[in-house]
Amino acid sequence: MIGQIVKKQALILLRNPIQILLLVGLPIILIAILSTALGGMMMGGGSPNIHVKVALVEHGDEEEEIQRFLGELEDEGMPREAIKEMETGIEQMAPVSMLKDEVFGSEEAREFVELHEVEATELTEIWDDNSYTAVVEVPENFTYESLEYLVLNHNSQPVLEVSQNDEQQIGPMIVNEILTQFQEQLTLGAFLQKNGIEQGAIQVDEGIFTGEALTLDQENPIGSQEYYAVGMTVMNVLFIASTIGTIAFMEKKIHVFDRIILGNVSRWEYFIGVLLSGTLFSFIHLLIVYGFSWIVYGVKWPNLLSFFTVTASLAIAIGGIAVLLTAISYRFNSEMITNFFSGIVVTLMAVLGGSFFPIGDSSAFIQMLGNLTPNGAGMSSYLMILRGDDIGEISHHVLFLVLFAATSIIIAAISFPKRGRAV
């Protein structure tokens, strides 16, 4: 019986090609428009919404390490004269100062990056402070080893320890890009040095804050197409809920629901039919739009298990909304709630959830609110999957989605009118 109800809902939906086009075609078009139109702004320096707070911790002492390096050169028997001459060049090459003054301190970066130099003792506090986008730790001997690498061609290049706030979406991308540029800068420096080119000739590239983002660690970068593929899909899937709600209320309005009840079908079978339609159609919708994004925009999922877990949870949450809208409209015998949802609530939830721009990066509070919407929780998880996080790291979002669905279903079941009330 439930299967019959789902099948019939599907048939009605399929008979409305315009509806289908809006549900599936619209997000695909929006992804294209937004990722080209807003992509530059999102990554560029002009956006006032992006605010990146970075903590820098130096475990070593750059000045001391430079002196130690110079001392070592002397020990190795390099003539004093030559060392004296090198000293100015080396001062210029000091990597940590370069990071602070020329990279994070450049005019472009200063527009949205706020660099805080903190002591190692303050670190525990910073880990708990969600407003930080990233913590950059300069390990002991970083300068020393960098100079060894750059000047003497020793060993390999030492690395900075970068910890990122995974709750934020765009911020980490920017930090990664900056640091990558920095690292390339150092490598380039080594190259120039080896080829005897004057260090002063090196300038930090002015254009580093535009274009595709890159990340430092092994994780994947997120581009604007991926961002909007996720943003538009999780927003549009919300309309499945209102579409199912509208069909269900139509059944009451034209008394088809009466006929179903007269066939000795329990209202709970109908209820579950609506829930399953909402869930199943949302799942299919997500697969179609993501499938399209994959083919057309090249948005690939590094971990399919995580992807399907999030997709299924999000679909159940949407099914929950569908049955909730249905129950409330049945109770009040009015379609108003469904129209209000599709007309206003979806947009609000989409903005909060970060579908249009990473609103959560500017405030931890908004970020929390955003993650309390099903689309927002879905979006955060999808972006984390794209970045390469594994399933354990998204589990709290998945749990939220399932709880959200359960709550919606329970409220819907309580408000679904009993026989005789449904006039």
Added chain:
Amino acid sequence: MLELVDLSKKFKQMDAVKNLNMFIEKGEIIGLLGPNGAGKSTAISMLSSLIEPTKGDVRFQNKSMIKHPAPLRKVIGVVPQEIALYEDLTAEENMRFFGRIYRLRGTQLKKKIDEVLEQIGLTDRRKDIVKTFSGGMKRRLNIGVAMLHDPEIIIMDEPTVGIDPQSRNYILETVKRLNKEKQMTVLYTSHYMEEVEFLCDRIYIMDKGNLIASGTKDEIKRILSAEKTISIQAERWNDEFIEELKQNPTVNRVTVGEKEITVIIPKEVNMFSAIIRMAENADMELHSVDVQTPTLEDVFLHLTGRALRD
């Protein structure tokens, strides 16, 4: 076999149906007649277990159906007043869905669909989307869907509202044929007097939630047996004339319509010449004066002082 006992429904302060008593026996065609808002649909919704009565009982084979309506639901086919069909699906898809709702499947369902489509004359339109149907075709399908599970009792709520005369005749003939050939019991609701007169063995007349008359056609008309109806037609009315009619002690009731005045008088009184004289006195030109045999319309008029259709 089906009985309504003191059935009542209140919507807030409004009595939609008050103490309705009614019974239906196997093989009968029962008419439920009344103007819009009389409470017919409300009565039918209670009877068919869609809404709970405020008071009273629905009894099927001497068992109350209020708490556990499943046995009743199995044997009734309800044709709602509205077109309760999926407009986006085809006739056949609608039938298949509702057939499945009634737990028909496979060849049995297929056979039944073919049979019903034949009965309602939609066999050649079975693959068409309902949206493209005329009003009459939709009404026919609306009836057909209620017949898929071979109900013993079919309950029709104004099944001919808003359709062309041909479709209407077709439906009336179909109902009559189903009753004759399959001994189907029918409860037929309408505000069209002539439909009920044509179809029904027994008739219940409702007005403003109350049952105002019931019985066979003849029994009901006998309410008027002591009276007769004179219908007067004229170009325009003169107040003096109307006043004189109303003042006349032998006249039971005067109803003034737009082109027609209806006068109800005792059967034995002859008022023909008196009416002509009154018109002359009032300087009014008459078109016609007819003495009529009573219709159900007259009964309604007699009982309520209002025409059935305003």
